Amino acid sequence: DKNDQSTVKAAVIGGGLIMVGALQACYLAKRGFQVDLYEGRQDIRTVEEAKGRSINLALSVRGRAALHHVGLEEEITAAGIPMRARRIHNRAGGLHNQPYDKDGQAIFSVSRRNLNEKLLTKAESFPNVKLHFQHRLVRADLDKGELQFTTSSGDTVTATHDITFGADGAYSAMRRELMRGNRINFSQEYIPHGYMELKIPPTEDGGFAMLPNFLHIWPRDEFMMIALPNQDHTFTGTLFVPFAIFEKVQERGEDGVIEFFTKNFPDAIPLIGEESLKNTFMSTKALPMVSVKCYPYHRKDKAVLMGDAAHAMVPFYGQGMNCGFEDCVVLDEILNKHNNNFKTALPEFSQVRSPDAQAMCDLALYNYVEMRHLVNSKLFMLNKKIDDFLYWLLPKSYMPLYNMVTFSRIRYSIVISKWKQQKKFVRFCLISALFALPMIAGTGYWQRSNLSGHRRFNF
Ligand code: FAD
Incomplete structure (x- = not known):
């Protein structure tokens, strides 16, 4: 019976370290489905230091609208730091501001970890959601709804579901399974730049080392650094530089690092601290950034991709997570329209959402040029x-x-x-x-x- 949601067994893949899967689990729970959320990693709430991508993220209107639906918008924005303008640092140390909006609207720097913890706790608060950590999807027969996982002990576990939502990120196993034997258009593009995070500690008296209500940018045409504020009065700086330059600087050792910063980001050296800068640079590998497009997102009424699994984008518009969260809203609206009939709803989701996400992938690439070059x-x-x-x-x-x-x-x-x-x-x-x-x-x-x-x- 299509209208009896409580009999529909839905699986969501991905939801540990990051979040589109955890949010989607909440949306499905609200519809009354029986939801199992499978995450390859450990529960982030039990891990002291979570490894993974950026420490903080810019949350904006699309993401907020999605959080609002599950009652989390206020809590998350209250714990975030509003950023109302870009603050541009030029090579000579000069500063100027570029407000985002004439009415003072802000984007919010939020902690990835806090956001993920709150989403998992929210998902867990629904009696019809079960969380399964350290369950890594390895194989799926999507038409039969059979999912195969390996667990931390190396065991293989099989589960059967009526529908599977793949929110397992840019290197999605679900997407690979979906593409097996189906006509799915797919493209991916690595940009020649990598990124590295650099921490800016608080001042000696515990205050912010720079003005907090800004997204700080050091645009240097071919590359750039940005910094977003954190609740603990630190900033997380992210350096975006071509891999070839990273390698050259690292080859030259600690002197090379200081030389590179003295030439390009002199005002950032005292902010990060010379020792910390050298240590981080010499002990960390720059990480890659990939843009992924595909179409369609679904397989019959059995499976659908969301978030980075469907549309990874380079991070320069701060929209990857916002767009992934908005997927949950868009799919929810379509499911309302189709009275939970996946057979008609999923093709519409692919048709509506894929061109939009592809447009956002293109805008994200454009904004890299704007941020590192045009703002100058x-x-x-x-x-x-x-x-x-x-x-x-x-x-x-x-x-x-x-x-x-x-x-x-x-x-x-x-x-x-x-x-x-x-x-x-x-x-x-x-x-x-x-x-x-x-x-x-x-x-x-x-x-x-x-x-x-x-x-x-x-x-
Ligand atoms: P992911 O975050 O990749 O999560 C996927 C989850 O699935 C993970 O927990 C993973 O462990 C799990 N998983 C993977 N494979 C399996 C498997 N086989 N079985 C089970 N589980 C599996 N976005 C913004 O909106 N604003 C920003 O300011 C912003 N800044 C960014 C800065 C950087 C440097 C980067 C790299 C990205 C940034 N993003 C930003 C993008 C954002 O991080 C992603 O768009 C977002 O994390 C996507 O969420 P997701 O849940 O779809 O995928």
């Missing part, structure tokens, strides 16, 4: 001023790209087409103004209107 340019700053002015003048029909991505839930694919239209509109206005000004000057209208005291807005 005068033309970019002028464009931003025009953007902000038009947004102020026409708030209902004009919105800067960053605001559409970060502070709205406009579909990502529509964001790109609106952005292109807006760029054309700005170009048209600028060209018209260039032609109109000499003509107005030639008619003497400008002088006449000056005489009559109507200096502004007469043309």
Whole structure:
């Protein structure tokens, strides 16, 4: 019976260290399904130091909307630190701010660990959710709903489910199983840059070493560093540099590290501390970043991919998690529309969500150029001023790209087409103004209107 959710056995793969799976488990539990969440790693709540990707993340409107549905938005944002502007550090140590939004809207720097712990505890609070840690999916017969896991003791466990949600990240085993024998388009792209995290400790009196309500950026054209604030008054700096440069610097040893920083990020050396900088750089490997696109996301009414498993993206727009969380909202809305009928709902999810996520993957690649290079340019700053002015003048029909991505839930694919239209509109206005000004000057209208005291807005 399609309408009796309590008989539907759903499996969610992935939900330990990170989170789209844990959130999806909550969404399914709210629909009344019997949910089993399988995670390859240990329960993060029982592990002292969690290994993995970035320590903090930027949470914005899409992610917040998804958390709101399970009652976690306030708790998570209250524990986060609002960032209202980019704070640009130039090579000479000069600083300037670029606000994200004219009305002061903020993105939130949240702790990955806290977010994941809260999501797992939330999922566990539903009587119809069971969590299985150290269960790594190795094989699946998706049509039969048979999932095979290995556990920490090396045993093999098999479970059968009516439907499986694959949220097991960029290197997804579920995606591999889904692609077996199915016509799935798939592409992945590694960028030539890697990333490394560098900790900026609090000052001696325990305060923040830089202003906290900013996303700090050191744009250096070919590469960059960013830093996000943490609750404990530290910052997590992330250096994004081509692997070839990482290798060169590391080959030259500790002197090479200090030389590289003195040349490119001199003001960051006292913030990180010379010793810590040398130690981290010499003992850590830079990590890769990959962009993944695929279509469709589903197999019949049996399986569907979500989060990074469906659409990994480079981290430069701070949207990977936000987009993954939004998947849960979009799928939920589609399931409502189809009255929980997976046979019709899953194809619609693939059709709606894949072009949007692919658009976001492209925007994330674009934003890397904006962050490391364009923010340095005068033309970019002028464009931003025009953007902000038009947004102020026409708030209902004009919105800067960053605001559409970060502070709205406009579909990502529509964001790109609106952005292109807006760029054309700005170009048209600028060209018209260039032609109109000499003509107005030639008619003497400008002088006449000056005489009559109507200096502004007469043309
Ligand atoms: P993952 O986070 O990869 O989680 C997958 C889970 O599945 C893991 O717990 C893993 O152990 C488990 N798993 C894997 N294989 C198996 C298996 N075979 N069986 C069982 N379990 C399995 N996003 C933002 O929105 N804002 C940011 O500011 C931001 N900053 C970032 C900075 C960096 C440096 C990076 C690399 C990413 C950043 N992201 C950011 C992106 C964000 O981290 C990801 O988009 C998000 O973690 C995706 O979540 P996920 O649950 O889909 O996948």
